[in-house]
Amino acid sequence: MLTSTVPCGIAPTAEAANAPASANASDCEFGRDLVAALRARPRSISPKYFYDAEGSRLFDRICELPEYxxxxxxxxxxxxxxxxxxxxxxxxxxxxxxxxxxxxxxxxxxxxxxxxxxxxxxxxxxxxxxxxxxxxxxxxxxxxxxxxxxxxxQRLLLPQxxxxxxxxxxxxxxxxxxxxxxxxxxxxxxxxxxxxxxxxxxxxxxxxDPRVLHAAYNDAQGVTAAFNLNLLARANRELGANFELQGFAHYAFYNAPLQRIEMHLVSRERQAVTVCGERFTVEEGESLHTENSHKFxxxxxxxxxxxxxxxxxxxxxxxxxxxxxxxxxxx
Structure with a gap:
Protein backbone atom coordinates (compact mmCIF):
# COMPACT_ATOMS: atom_id res chain seq x y z
CA MET A 1 0.00 0.00 0.00
CA LEU A 2 1.36 3.41 -0.95
CA THR A 3 2.30 6.04 1.61
CA SER A 4 -0.12 8.98 1.41
CA THR A 5 0.36 12.67 1.89
CA VAL A 6 -2.50 14.35 3.73
CA PRO A 7 -3.93 17.36 1.86
CA CYS A 8 -4.94 20.30 4.06
CA GLY A 9 -8.47 20.54 5.34
CA ILE A 10 -9.10 16.76 5.61
CA ALA A 11 -9.58 15.25 9.04
CA PRO A 12 -7.03 12.39 8.89
CA THR A 13 -7.54 8.93 10.28
CA ALA A 14 -5.12 7.59 12.88
CA GLU A 15 -3.32 5.78 10.05
CA ALA A 16 -2.63 9.11 8.35
CA ALA A 17 -1.77 11.20 11.39
CA ASN A 18 1.99 11.07 10.87
CA ALA A 19 2.03 11.34 7.07
CA PRO A 20 3.79 14.42 5.59
CA ALA A 21 1.51 17.30 4.63
CA SER A 22 3.29 18.38 1.47
CA ALA A 23 0.41 18.88 -0.98
CA ASN A 24 -0.08 22.19 -2.72
CA ALA A 25 -3.37 24.09 -2.78
CA SER A 26 -4.66 22.24 -5.84
CA ASP A 27 -3.90 18.88 -4.22
CA CYS A 28 -5.67 20.08 -1.07
CA GLU A 29 -8.90 20.77 -2.95
CA PHE A 30 -8.73 17.59 -5.01
CA GLY A 31 -7.96 15.51 -1.94
CA ARG A 32 -10.76 17.04 0.12
CA ASP A 33 -13.30 16.51 -2.63
CA LEU A 34 -12.23 12.96 -3.47
CA VAL A 35 -12.30 11.89 0.19
CA ALA A 36 -15.73 13.52 0.57
CA ALA A 37 -16.93 11.70 -2.56
CA LEU A 38 -15.77 8.31 -1.28
CA ARG A 39 -17.38 8.91 2.10
CA ALA A 40 -20.73 9.83 0.54
CA ARG A 41 -23.54 7.70 -0.87
CA PRO A 42 -24.05 7.87 -3.78
CA ARG A 43 -20.46 8.70 -4.65
CA SER A 44 -19.83 11.57 -7.08
CA ILE A 45 -17.12 14.13 -7.81
CA SER A 46 -16.82 17.22 -9.99
CA PRO A 47 -15.62 16.63 -13.57
CA LYS A 48 -13.21 19.56 -13.20
CA TYR A 49 -10.70 17.07 -11.77
CA PHE A 50 -10.43 15.35 -15.15
CA TYR A 51 -8.26 18.20 -16.38
CA ASP A 52 -4.70 17.79 -15.27
CA ALA A 53 -2.12 17.85 -18.07
CA GLU A 54 -2.78 14.21 -19.01
CA GLY A 55 -6.56 14.63 -18.83
CA SER A 56 -6.39 17.72 -21.02
CA ARG A 57 -4.27 15.80 -23.54
CA LEU A 58 -6.77 12.95 -23.60
CA PHE A 59 -9.68 15.34 -24.04
CA ASP A 60 -7.94 16.89 -27.04
CA ARG A 61 -7.81 13.35 -28.50
CA ILE A 62 -11.52 12.84 -27.78
CA CYS A 63 -12.31 15.95 -29.78
CA GLU A 64 -10.76 14.33 -32.87
CA LEU A 65 -12.68 11.04 -32.61
CA PRO A 66 -15.14 10.18 -35.40
CA GLU A 67 -17.92 9.43 -32.90
CA TYR A 68 -17.48 12.70 -31.00
CA GLN A 154 -16.15 30.42 -8.58
CA ARG A 155 -16.50 34.19 -8.37
CA LEU A 156 -13.86 35.86 -10.55
CA LEU A 157 -12.09 39.19 -10.25
CA LEU A 158 -10.76 39.97 -13.72
CA PRO A 159 -8.18 42.68 -14.45
CA GLN A 160 -9.56 45.95 -15.71
CA ASP A 209 -31.11 10.55 -30.95
CA PRO A 210 -29.77 8.66 -27.89
CA ARG A 211 -27.78 6.34 -30.20
CA VAL A 212 -25.71 9.29 -31.39
CA LEU A 213 -25.08 10.34 -27.80
CA HIS A 214 -24.14 6.84 -26.67
CA ALA A 215 -21.56 6.48 -29.43
CA ALA A 216 -20.03 9.88 -28.64
CA TYR A 217 -19.23 8.87 -25.05
CA ASN A 218 -18.29 5.22 -25.74
CA ASP A 219 -15.80 5.49 -28.59
CA ALA A 220 -14.38 2.39 -30.21
CA GLN A 221 -10.76 3.36 -29.46
CA GLY A 222 -11.40 3.64 -25.72
CA VAL A 223 -10.08 7.19 -25.41
CA THR A 224 -13.06 8.35 -23.37
CA ALA A 225 -12.59 5.38 -21.05
CA ALA A 226 -8.93 6.35 -20.56
CA PHE A 227 -10.00 9.95 -19.92
CA ASN A 228 -12.46 8.81 -17.24
CA LEU A 229 -9.97 6.44 -15.60
CA ASN A 230 -7.29 9.14 -15.59
CA LEU A 231 -9.11 10.72 -12.65
CA LEU A 232 -8.06 7.72 -10.55
CA ALA A 233 -4.55 7.74 -12.05
CA ARG A 234 -4.30 11.42 -11.12
CA ALA A 235 -5.27 10.57 -7.53
CA ASN A 236 -2.46 7.99 -7.48
CA ARG A 237 0.06 10.50 -8.84
CA GLU A 238 -0.90 13.54 -6.81
CA LEU A 239 -2.47 12.20 -3.61
CA GLY A 240 -0.56 8.97 -3.07
CA ALA A 241 -3.73 6.93 -3.56
CA ASN A 242 -3.59 3.25 -4.56
CA PHE A 243 -6.38 2.80 -7.08
CA GLU A 244 -5.97 -0.25 -9.32
CA LEU A 245 -7.22 1.10 -12.63
CA GLN A 246 -8.00 -2.32 -14.05
CA GLY A 247 -10.42 -2.78 -11.13
CA PHE A 248 -12.74 -0.10 -12.52
CA ALA A 249 -14.78 0.10 -15.73
CA HIS A 250 -15.83 3.18 -17.70
CA TYR A 251 -19.63 3.35 -17.98
CA ALA A 252 -21.52 6.08 -19.86
CA PHE A 253 -25.22 6.17 -20.77
CA TYR A 254 -27.98 8.61 -21.72
CA ASN A 255 -30.49 9.28 -18.93
CA ALA A 256 -33.45 10.33 -21.10
CA PRO A 257 -35.78 11.61 -18.32
CA LEU A 258 -33.04 13.99 -17.13
CA GLN A 259 -31.76 14.72 -20.67
CA ARG A 260 -28.16 14.04 -19.75
CA ILE A 261 -25.25 11.70 -20.38
CA GLU A 262 -23.90 10.22 -17.16
CA MET A 263 -20.33 8.94 -16.80
CA HIS A 264 -19.35 6.57 -14.00
CA LEU A 265 -16.40 4.50 -12.87
CA VAL A 266 -17.83 1.13 -11.80
CA SER A 267 -15.94 -1.21 -9.49
CA ARG A 268 -15.41 -4.63 -11.11
CA GLU A 269 -14.97 -6.34 -7.71
CA ARG A 270 -15.00 -5.72 -3.98
CA GLN A 271 -11.81 -3.81 -3.22
CA ALA A 272 -10.12 -1.55 -0.70
CA VAL A 273 -8.57 1.79 -1.67
CA THR A 274 -6.61 4.32 0.35
CA VAL A 275 -6.81 8.05 -0.36
CA CYS A 276 -5.11 10.66 1.82
CA GLY A 277 -4.49 8.02 4.47
CA GLU A 278 -8.14 7.03 4.73
CA ARG A 279 -9.20 3.52 3.77
CA PHE A 280 -12.41 2.87 1.84
CA THR A 281 -14.18 -0.30 0.79
CA VAL A 282 -15.76 -0.22 -2.67
CA GLU A 283 -18.20 -3.02 -3.36
CA GLU A 284 -18.53 -4.82 -6.68
CA GLY A 285 -20.88 -2.80 -8.90
CA GLU A 286 -20.60 0.41 -6.89
CA SER A 287 -19.76 3.50 -8.92
CA LEU A 288 -18.11 6.88 -8.65
CA HIS A 289 -20.23 9.31 -10.70
CA THR A 290 -17.68 11.48 -12.52
CA GLU A 291 -19.64 13.60 -14.99
CA ASN A 292 -23.02 14.74 -16.23
CA SER A 293 -23.42 16.24 -19.68
CA HIS A 294 -26.86 17.81 -19.93
CA LYS A 295 -28.37 18.34 -23.37
CA PHE A 296 -30.53 21.36 -24.15
Whole structure:
Protein backbone atom coordinates (compact mmCIF):
# COMPACT_ATOMS: atom_id res chain seq x y z
CA MET A 1 0.00 0.00 0.00
CA LEU A 2 1.36 3.41 -0.95
CA THR A 3 2.30 6.04 1.61
CA SER A 4 -0.12 8.98 1.41
CA THR A 5 0.36 12.67 1.89
CA VAL A 6 -2.50 14.35 3.73
CA PRO A 7 -3.93 17.36 1.86
CA CYS A 8 -4.94 20.30 4.06
CA GLY A 9 -8.47 20.54 5.34
CA ILE A 10 -9.10 16.76 5.61
CA ALA A 11 -9.58 15.25 9.04
CA PRO A 12 -7.03 12.39 8.89
CA THR A 13 -7.54 8.93 10.28
CA ALA A 14 -5.12 7.59 12.88
CA GLU A 15 -3.32 5.78 10.05
CA ALA A 16 -2.63 9.11 8.35
CA ALA A 17 -1.77 11.20 11.39
CA ASN A 18 1.99 11.07 10.87
CA ALA A 19 2.03 11.34 7.07
CA PRO A 20 3.79 14.42 5.59
CA ALA A 21 1.51 17.30 4.63
CA SER A 22 3.29 18.38 1.47
CA ALA A 23 0.41 18.88 -0.98
CA ASN A 24 -0.08 22.19 -2.72
CA ALA A 25 -3.37 24.09 -2.78
CA SER A 26 -4.66 22.24 -5.84
CA ASP A 27 -3.90 18.88 -4.22
CA CYS A 28 -5.67 20.08 -1.07
CA GLU A 29 -8.90 20.77 -2.95
CA PHE A 30 -8.73 17.59 -5.01
CA GLY A 31 -7.96 15.51 -1.94
CA ARG A 32 -10.76 17.04 0.12
CA ASP A 33 -13.30 16.51 -2.63
CA LEU A 34 -12.23 12.96 -3.47
CA VAL A 35 -12.30 11.89 0.19
CA ALA A 36 -15.73 13.52 0.57
CA ALA A 37 -16.93 11.70 -2.56
CA LEU A 38 -15.77 8.31 -1.28
CA ARG A 39 -17.38 8.91 2.10
CA ALA A 40 -20.73 9.83 0.54
CA ARG A 41 -23.54 7.70 -0.87
CA PRO A 42 -24.05 7.87 -3.78
CA ARG A 43 -20.46 8.70 -4.65
CA SER A 44 -19.83 11.57 -7.08
CA ILE A 45 -17.12 14.13 -7.81
CA SER A 46 -16.82 17.22 -9.99
CA PRO A 47 -15.62 16.63 -13.57
CA LYS A 48 -13.21 19.56 -13.20
CA TYR A 49 -10.70 17.07 -11.77
CA PHE A 50 -10.43 15.35 -15.15
CA TYR A 51 -8.26 18.20 -16.38
CA ASP A 52 -4.70 17.79 -15.27
CA ALA A 53 -2.12 17.85 -18.07
CA GLU A 54 -2.78 14.21 -19.01
CA GLY A 55 -6.56 14.63 -18.83
CA SER A 56 -6.39 17.72 -21.02
CA ARG A 57 -4.27 15.80 -23.54
CA LEU A 58 -6.77 12.95 -23.60
CA PHE A 59 -9.68 15.34 -24.04
CA ASP A 60 -7.94 16.89 -27.04
CA ARG A 61 -7.81 13.35 -28.50
CA ILE A 62 -11.52 12.84 -27.78
CA CYS A 63 -12.31 15.95 -29.78
CA GLU A 64 -10.76 14.33 -32.87
CA LEU A 65 -12.68 11.04 -32.61
CA PRO A 66 -15.14 10.18 -35.40
CA GLU A 67 -17.92 9.43 -32.90
CA TYR A 68 -17.48 12.70 -31.00
CA UNK A 69 -19.52 15.18 -33.05
CA UNK A 70 -19.64 18.25 -30.68
CA UNK A 71 -16.20 19.70 -31.44
CA UNK A 72 -16.26 19.55 -35.24
CA UNK A 73 -19.93 20.58 -35.35
CA UNK A 74 -19.38 23.61 -33.14
CA UNK A 75 -16.26 24.57 -35.11
CA UNK A 76 -18.31 24.46 -38.31
CA UNK A 77 -20.99 26.71 -36.80
CA UNK A 78 -18.37 29.18 -35.53
CA UNK A 79 -16.70 29.32 -38.92
CA UNK A 80 -20.03 30.19 -40.55
CA UNK A 81 -21.12 32.79 -37.99
CA UNK A 82 -17.73 34.36 -37.09
CA UNK A 83 -18.33 37.47 -39.21
CA UNK A 84 -21.73 38.04 -37.58
CA UNK A 85 -20.21 37.57 -34.13
CA UNK A 86 -17.49 40.11 -34.98
CA UNK A 87 -20.11 42.64 -36.06
CA UNK A 88 -22.06 42.12 -32.84
CA UNK A 89 -18.91 42.42 -30.70
CA UNK A 90 -17.62 45.60 -32.28
CA UNK A 91 -14.00 46.82 -32.48
CA UNK A 92 -11.32 46.31 -29.82
CA UNK A 93 -13.30 43.73 -27.88
CA UNK A 94 -11.79 41.95 -24.90
CA UNK A 95 -12.43 38.18 -25.05
CA UNK A 96 -12.75 36.18 -21.83
CA UNK A 97 -12.82 32.41 -22.33
CA UNK A 98 -14.12 30.26 -19.49
CA UNK A 99 -12.40 26.85 -19.43
CA UNK A 100 -10.03 27.67 -22.26
CA UNK A 101 -8.37 24.27 -22.76
CA UNK A 102 -6.31 24.08 -25.95
CA UNK A 103 -7.55 27.49 -27.26
CA UNK A 104 -8.48 25.98 -30.63
CA UNK A 105 -11.96 27.44 -31.06
CA UNK A 106 -11.13 30.96 -29.92
CA UNK A 107 -8.76 31.35 -32.86
CA UNK A 108 -11.82 31.69 -35.11
CA UNK A 109 -12.99 34.67 -33.05
CA UNK A 110 -9.54 36.25 -32.81
CA UNK A 111 -9.14 36.02 -36.59
CA UNK A 112 -12.60 37.44 -37.30
CA UNK A 113 -12.89 40.18 -34.67
CA UNK A 114 -11.88 43.77 -35.44
CA UNK A 115 -8.57 44.42 -33.62
CA UNK A 116 -9.36 42.58 -30.36
CA UNK A 117 -7.66 44.36 -27.48
CA UNK A 118 -6.97 41.48 -25.12
CA UNK A 119 -7.61 37.78 -24.58
CA UNK A 120 -8.08 36.34 -21.08
CA UNK A 121 -8.19 32.51 -21.13
CA UNK A 122 -9.26 30.99 -17.78
CA UNK A 123 -8.59 27.36 -16.98
CA UNK A 124 -7.89 25.15 -13.97
CA UNK A 125 -5.07 23.23 -15.72
CA UNK A 126 -2.22 25.71 -15.40
CA UNK A 127 0.52 23.84 -17.27
CA UNK A 128 -1.71 23.07 -20.25
CA UNK A 129 -3.03 26.65 -20.31
CA UNK A 130 0.39 28.30 -20.20
CA UNK A 131 1.69 26.10 -23.04
CA UNK A 132 -1.35 26.89 -25.20
CA UNK A 133 -1.11 30.61 -24.42
CA UNK A 134 2.54 30.70 -25.47
CA UNK A 135 1.65 29.23 -28.86
CA UNK A 136 -1.20 31.75 -29.27
CA UNK A 137 1.11 34.69 -28.55
CA UNK A 138 3.35 33.62 -31.40
CA UNK A 139 0.38 33.37 -33.77
CA UNK A 140 -1.15 36.74 -32.80
CA UNK A 141 1.89 38.92 -32.19
CA UNK A 142 -0.06 42.13 -31.53
CA UNK A 143 -2.54 40.59 -29.10
CA UNK A 144 -2.20 40.80 -25.33
CA UNK A 145 -2.74 37.27 -24.00
CA UNK A 146 -3.14 37.07 -20.23
CA UNK A 147 -3.83 33.50 -19.03
CA UNK A 148 -5.57 33.15 -15.67
CA UNK A 149 -5.20 29.87 -13.77
CA UNK A 150 -8.43 29.68 -11.78
CA UNK A 151 -11.64 27.77 -11.21
CA UNK A 152 -14.07 29.71 -13.38
CA UNK A 153 -17.03 28.18 -11.53
CA GLN A 154 -16.15 30.42 -8.58
CA ARG A 155 -16.50 34.19 -8.37
CA LEU A 156 -13.86 35.86 -10.55
CA LEU A 157 -12.09 39.19 -10.25
CA LEU A 158 -10.76 39.97 -13.72
CA PRO A 159 -8.18 42.68 -14.45
CA GLN A 160 -9.56 45.95 -15.71
CA UNK A 161 -9.52 46.41 -19.46
CA UNK A 162 -7.52 49.23 -21.00
CA UNK A 163 -9.23 49.39 -24.37
CA UNK A 164 -12.54 50.96 -25.30
CA UNK A 165 -14.23 47.81 -26.56
CA UNK A 166 -16.80 45.49 -25.01
CA UNK A 167 -16.01 42.45 -22.89
CA UNK A 168 -17.15 39.30 -24.71
CA UNK A 169 -17.31 36.00 -22.86
CA UNK A 170 -16.70 32.74 -24.71
CA UNK A 171 -17.92 29.44 -23.26
CA UNK A 172 -17.85 26.80 -26.01
CA UNK A 173 -18.07 23.01 -25.95
CA UNK A 174 -21.37 22.79 -24.08
CA UNK A 175 -19.40 22.76 -20.83
CA UNK A 176 -22.45 24.38 -19.28
CA UNK A 177 -24.03 20.92 -19.54
CA UNK A 178 -21.54 19.54 -16.99
CA UNK A 179 -23.26 21.61 -14.30
CA UNK A 180 -26.44 20.73 -12.47
CA UNK A 181 -29.35 23.01 -13.45
CA UNK A 182 -28.78 25.03 -10.27
CA UNK A 183 -25.04 25.31 -10.92
CA UNK A 184 -25.64 26.33 -14.54
CA UNK A 185 -27.93 29.14 -13.40
CA UNK A 186 -25.37 30.31 -10.81
CA UNK A 187 -22.55 30.29 -13.35
CA UNK A 188 -24.57 32.27 -15.88
CA UNK A 189 -25.51 34.83 -13.22
CA UNK A 190 -21.83 35.32 -12.32
CA UNK A 191 -20.92 35.54 -16.02
CA UNK A 192 -23.61 38.19 -16.56
CA UNK A 193 -22.04 40.28 -13.78
CA UNK A 194 -18.49 39.91 -15.14
CA UNK A 195 -19.60 40.73 -18.71
CA UNK A 196 -21.85 43.73 -17.98
CA UNK A 197 -22.30 45.79 -21.11
CA UNK A 198 -20.92 43.01 -23.29
CA UNK A 199 -22.14 39.54 -24.21
CA UNK A 200 -21.55 35.80 -23.89
CA UNK A 201 -20.96 33.48 -26.86
CA UNK A 202 -22.21 30.15 -25.56
CA UNK A 203 -22.03 26.70 -27.15
CA UNK A 204 -24.78 24.24 -26.15
CA UNK A 205 -25.24 20.61 -27.19
CA UNK A 206 -28.81 19.77 -28.20
CA UNK A 207 -31.17 16.91 -27.38
CA UNK A 208 -30.94 14.26 -30.11
CA ASP A 209 -31.11 10.55 -30.95
CA PRO A 210 -29.77 8.66 -27.89
CA ARG A 211 -27.78 6.34 -30.20
CA VAL A 212 -25.71 9.29 -31.39
CA LEU A 213 -25.08 10.34 -27.80
CA HIS A 214 -24.14 6.84 -26.67
CA ALA A 215 -21.56 6.48 -29.43
CA ALA A 216 -20.03 9.88 -28.64
CA TYR A 217 -19.23 8.87 -25.05
CA ASN A 218 -18.29 5.22 -25.74
CA ASP A 219 -15.80 5.49 -28.59
CA ALA A 220 -14.38 2.39 -30.21
CA GLN A 221 -10.76 3.36 -29.46
CA GLY A 222 -11.40 3.64 -25.72
CA VAL A 223 -10.08 7.19 -25.41
CA THR A 224 -13.06 8.35 -23.37
CA ALA A 225 -12.59 5.38 -21.05
CA ALA A 226 -8.93 6.35 -20.56
CA PHE A 227 -10.00 9.95 -19.92
CA ASN A 228 -12.46 8.81 -17.24
CA LEU A 229 -9.97 6.44 -15.60
CA ASN A 230 -7.29 9.14 -15.59
CA LEU A 231 -9.11 10.72 -12.65
CA LEU A 232 -8.06 7.72 -10.55
CA ALA A 233 -4.55 7.74 -12.05
CA ARG A 234 -4.30 11.42 -11.12
CA ALA A 235 -5.27 10.57 -7.53
CA ASN A 236 -2.46 7.99 -7.48
CA ARG A 237 0.06 10.50 -8.84
CA GLU A 238 -0.90 13.54 -6.81
CA LEU A 239 -2.47 12.20 -3.61
CA GLY A 240 -0.56 8.97 -3.07
CA ALA A 241 -3.73 6.93 -3.56
CA ASN A 242 -3.59 3.25 -4.56
CA PHE A 243 -6.38 2.80 -7.08
CA GLU A 244 -5.97 -0.25 -9.32
CA LEU A 245 -7.22 1.10 -12.63
CA GLN A 246 -8.00 -2.32 -14.05
CA GLY A 247 -10.42 -2.78 -11.13
CA PHE A 248 -12.74 -0.10 -12.52
CA ALA A 249 -14.78 0.10 -15.73
CA HIS A 250 -15.83 3.18 -17.70
CA TYR A 251 -19.63 3.35 -17.98
CA ALA A 252 -21.52 6.08 -19.86
CA PHE A 253 -25.22 6.17 -20.77
CA TYR A 254 -27.98 8.61 -21.72
CA ASN A 255 -30.49 9.28 -18.93
CA ALA A 256 -33.45 10.33 -21.10
CA PRO A 257 -35.78 11.61 -18.32
CA LEU A 258 -33.04 13.99 -17.13
CA GLN A 259 -31.76 14.72 -20.67
CA ARG A 260 -28.16 14.04 -19.75
CA ILE A 261 -25.25 11.70 -20.38
CA GLU A 262 -23.90 10.22 -17.16
CA MET A 263 -20.33 8.94 -16.80
CA HIS A 264 -19.35 6.57 -14.00
CA LEU A 265 -16.40 4.50 -12.87
CA VAL A 266 -17.83 1.13 -11.80
CA SER A 267 -15.94 -1.21 -9.49
CA ARG A 268 -15.41 -4.63 -11.11
CA GLU A 269 -14.97 -6.34 -7.71
CA ARG A 270 -15.00 -5.72 -3.98
CA GLN A 271 -11.81 -3.81 -3.22
CA ALA A 272 -10.12 -1.55 -0.70
CA VAL A 273 -8.57 1.79 -1.67
CA THR A 274 -6.61 4.32 0.35
CA VAL A 275 -6.81 8.05 -0.36
CA CYS A 276 -5.11 10.66 1.82
CA GLY A 277 -4.49 8.02 4.47
CA GLU A 278 -8.14 7.03 4.73
CA ARG A 279 -9.20 3.52 3.77
CA PHE A 280 -12.41 2.87 1.84
CA THR A 281 -14.18 -0.30 0.79
CA VAL A 282 -15.76 -0.22 -2.67
CA GLU A 283 -18.20 -3.02 -3.36
CA GLU A 284 -18.53 -4.82 -6.68
CA GLY A 285 -20.88 -2.80 -8.90
CA GLU A 286 -20.60 0.41 -6.89
CA SER A 287 -19.76 3.50 -8.92
CA LEU A 288 -18.11 6.88 -8.65
CA HIS A 289 -20.23 9.31 -10.70
CA THR A 290 -17.68 11.48 -12.52
CA GLU A 291 -19.64 13.60 -14.99
CA ASN A 292 -23.02 14.74 -16.23
CA SER A 293 -23.42 16.24 -19.68
CA HIS A 294 -26.86 17.81 -19.93
CA LYS A 295 -28.37 18.34 -23.37
CA PHE A 296 -30.53 21.36 -24.15
CA UNK A 297 -33.31 22.56 -26.39
CA UNK A 298 -32.84 25.99 -27.94
CA UNK A 299 -35.90 27.40 -26.16
CA UNK A 300 -34.85 25.84 -22.86
CA UNK A 301 -31.38 27.36 -23.03
CA UNK A 302 -32.73 30.81 -23.89
CA UNK A 303 -35.15 30.63 -20.95
CA UNK A 304 -32.29 29.70 -18.61
CA UNK A 305 -30.18 32.61 -19.89
CA UNK A 306 -33.02 35.05 -19.27
CA UNK A 307 -33.37 33.82 -15.68
CA UNK A 308 -29.66 34.57 -15.23
CA UNK A 309 -30.02 38.17 -16.44
CA UNK A 310 -28.99 37.82 -20.09
CA UNK A 311 -31.04 39.01 -23.05
CA UNK A 312 -30.98 36.27 -25.72
CA UNK A 313 -29.88 37.28 -29.20
CA UNK A 314 -29.19 35.30 -32.38
CA UNK A 315 -28.82 31.50 -32.35
CA UNK A 316 -26.91 29.44 -34.91
CA UNK A 317 -27.18 25.66 -35.44
CA UNK A 318 -25.87 23.09 -37.89
CA UNK A 319 -28.26 21.61 -40.52
CA UNK A 320 -28.83 18.46 -38.42
CA UNK A 321 -29.49 20.55 -35.27
CA UNK A 322 -26.89 18.62 -33.30
CA UNK A 323 -25.40 21.69 -31.65
CA UNK A 324 -26.13 25.40 -31.10
CA UNK A 325 -24.21 28.64 -30.58
CA UNK A 326 -25.95 31.50 -28.76
CA UNK A 327 -25.27 35.24 -28.51
CA UNK A 328 -26.45 36.40 -25.09
CA UNK A 329 -26.43 40.14 -24.34
CA UNK A 330 -25.28 41.08 -20.83
CA UNK A 331 -27.09 44.33 -19.94
Missing amino acids: YPTRTELGILQRCAAELAQLAGPQAEIVEFGAGSLRKVRLLLQAFDAPARYLPIDISGEHLRDAAAVLRREFAGLEVQPIVADYT GEGGGRRIGFFPGSTLGNFSPEEALSFLRRAAEVLQGGALVLGADLVK TVDGLRALAMRAGFRPGPVWTDPQRLFSVHWLHAP
